[in-house]
Amino acid sequence: MTNLHVVLIHYPVVNKNGEVIASAVTNLDLHDISRAAKTFGVRSFYVVTPLDDQRVFVDRIVGYWVKGAGAKYNPMRDEALKLISIKASLDEVVDEICADCGTRPEVVVTSARPRDRGLSYSDFHQMLKSGRPYLLALGTAWGLSEDFIAEADHILDPIVGDTDYNHLSVRSAAAIMLDRLMGCRTGTA
């Protein structure tokens, strides 16, 4: 069991005009990020939305794959999707990790935009070795709100390629982040 937890945030995030919204849950976010979390040994994967009907929606999807017909059809999905817990707010997530681990997790947020006090992947990788719990927060829609980012303990550096295009999906960004932090990098450039 590792000490890295992941949370996918649907509120507070911004839309394309920069307004704070609650985004809708995307089915494939649940599948892709839980499968990556399972591959790289993430301890738990939280999905946060304050909207009651969206929490019911997530619960139905997860239930199908963990307890319903999906568990028989594809047991590998069961293993991944049972990492998911649904919460109404970040505070609920932090409280649960605190209760489980005995320590409040440090919250590490992600942003596609470079920041002054950015945390590098190598530094975060080293910090994870301390054993204390960390919670990596991923934003949906056009990203986490500035107020949410300002309250975090750390801001992880954005993922950049050799181009000036940085519009990865949250599914792709999550996969790359977990590989950089937890992947077996033997023989890799």
Added chain:
Amino acid sequence: MTNLHVVLIHYPVVNKNGEVIASAVTNLDLHDISRAAKTFGVRSFYVVTPLDDQRVFVDRIVGYWVKGAGAKYNPMRDEALKLISIKASLDEVVDEICADCGTRPEVVVTSARPRDRGLSYSDFHQMLKSGRPYLLALGTAWGLSEDFIAEADHILDPIVGDTDYNHLSVRSAAAIMLDRLMGCRTGTA
């Protein structure tokens, strides 16, 4: 312009019983992989399916984002999705790259299962520096058929985490592979 091309294969792939099938195109594969390809400077992204109606389906999606209302709604999607070309077979892809670049590309296939003659990410990274064209082939459904894999020039090592679970989505695997091969790794563990 780089010398790495990506192709997403919908035939010949296998289903959960190991039978060779033509899989259906998944809309988010087109979005996620084209966005990752654009981020990491991939030269072109081919989508291969022998099914006429599936090629029409891909053409409609790409057309919406590149020429239709989507291009106005989100110009960043236009930039990514215009990397996509739709072909009926791998041969058509190889012929087009050959015509564009003057050299037949070497085909590098991916598989979630370790192989005897696996190509490491660091070796592939070095090979890309030669300037000759390479075509990275990704399988949908339960992966590329064994015949298809046997005919390739190279088989890339699978992505592994610190666990024995290796069931990433093709969208997540593509993102991680492109980051390992083309990402700016400064400051990364």
